[in-house]
Amino acid sequence: MNVIYPLAVPKGRRLSCEVCEAPAERVCTACTVTYYCSVVHQKADWRSIHEKICQLLIPLRTSMPFYNSEEEWQHGLQQLQQRQKHLIEFCYTVAQKYLFEGKHEDAVPAALHSLRFRMAMHGLSSVELVPAYLLLAEASLGLGRIVQAEEYLSQAQWTVLKSTDCSNATYSLLHRNLGLLYIAKENYEEARYHLANDIYFASCAFGTEDIRTSGGYFHLANIFYNLKKLDLADTLYTKVSEIWHKYLNDHYQVLSQARNQQIDLLGKRFVNDTGLGTGIRHESPHVSQRPTARCARAKQHSRVA
Numbered sequence: 001m002n003v004i005y006p007l008a009v010p011k012g013r014r015l016s017c018e019v020c021e022a023p024a025e026r027v028c029t030a031c032t033v034t035y036y037c038s039v040v041h042q043k044a045d046w047r048s049i050h051e052k053i054c055q056l057l058i059p060l061r062t063s064m065p066f067y068n069s070e071e072e073w074q075h076g077l078q079q080l081q082q083r084q085k086h087l088i089e090f091c092y093t094v095a096q097k098y099l100f101e102g103k104h105e106d107a108v109p110a111a112l113h114s115l116r117f118r119m120a121m122h123g124l125s126s127v128e129l130v131p132a133y134l135l136l137a138e139a140s141l142g143l144g145r146i147v148q149a150e151e152y153l154s155q156a157q158w159t160v161l162k163s164t165d166c167s168n169a170t171y172s173l174l175h176r177n178l179g180l181l182y183i184a185k186e187n188y189e190e191a192r193y194h195l196a197n198d199i200y201f202a203s204c205a206f207g208t209e210d211i212r213t214s215g216g217y218f219h220l221a222n223i224f225y226n227l228k229k230l231d232l233a234d235t236l237y238t239k240v241s242e243i244w245h246k247y248l249n250d251h252y253q254v255l256s257q258a259r260n261q262q263i264d265l266l267g268k269r270f271v272n273d274t275g276l277g278t279g280i281r282h283e284s285p286h287v288s289q290r291p292t293a294r295c296a297r298a299k300q301h302s303r304v305a
Contacts, residue, residue: 002029018045019109030054033061048109049094053087060084081121088117095135104142111135127163130156130170137177146184153177168205172198172216179219188223195220214243 003026015024017037024035026042031054036042060083067073091114098107115132122128133156140149156174160166175198182191199216206212221236 002027017041018050019112028054031057031061033057044105045109048098048106049091049113050109052094053090053113056083056087060087084117084121088114088121091117092131092135095139099135099138099142102142104139107139107142108136111139125159125162127159127166127170130159130166130174133159134173134177137181141177141180141184146181149177149181149184153181168201169212172201172205172212175201176216176219179216183219183223188227191223192220195223209243209246211243211247214240217243 015027015035016022017024018034019041020037022037024037026036026039028034028036028042028050034045034050034054034057036045059080064073064076064080067076091110095107095110095114098104098110111132115129115136118126118129118132133152137149137152137156140146140152153174157178160170160174175194179191179194179198182188182194195216199213199220202210202213202216217236218240221233221240224230224233224236
């Protein structure tokens with residue numbers, strides 16, 4: 001990392017930290033287009049996502065080259081947009097992976113990158129920002145930062161309310177995260193309301209027996225368990241178990257069939273390549289087909305006898 005010298009920064013340009021958006025004091029020496037307020041934030045970003053996308057950021061954060069024609073400029077713009085789309089999905093997937101692994105701290109920088117790329121591509125009020133807000137809210141809840149999670153969820157909720165083309169899947173995730181927020185605040189009444197909506201929208205999007213719907217059942221069961229309503233909790237836990245049992249069993253059957261088909265295919269290919277197992281006897285071309293002299297004499301003696 002190199003320290004940024006204030007006199008070297010163009011007048012009117014503000015360099016912000018990639019993690020917290022505070023005034024930057026250091027720059028990544030590998031890409032020279034990413035800035036940080038401290039070594040701590042640089043290390044956090046590097047560990048989370050920057051190491052994976054460092055060189056990919058250069059064409060996105062530098063001026064587009066001069067093109068000789070409008071056609072070339074359009075082609076360059078399309079390439080730039082494709083890179084942005086790739087980074088949006090990649091950062092989102094990495095953040096999701098960290099959340100699945102329980103690495104909430106590592107998920108934050110990756111989710112922030114996904115959010116900023118979405119803002120640059122879709123604008124500040126697009127519904128495309130909602131998935132990134134929800135990732136950040138989930139990571140914040142995992143870190144116990146309830147106020148920060150509430151801010152992200154408020155942004156997501158406001159964006160959804162202004163949108164007219166929000167999917168049922170997005171509504172489901174929004175209500176699930178709101179439910180988790182109210183569970184953390186021990187407001188179980190509000191939590192039940194949002195988790196019920198989560199189950200409804202997930203059922204509309206994926207069906208009542210889908211594993212993506214089972215998350216709502218599970219969190220609702222946790223609420224009833226905390227409220228000592230064990231019969232209701234047990235019913236919902238059983239529902240979750242049945243959904244996952246069916247999913248895993250079906251998945252196992254598919255994998256088993258694919259494996260058997262692969263074995264059969266390999267067996268047929270082996271037979272075709274080697275000729276073994278076909279029941280055809282092959283004579284060696286090096287063995288003479290004429291009887292030897294010893295065999296001829298043996299036949300004569302047998303006739304005389």
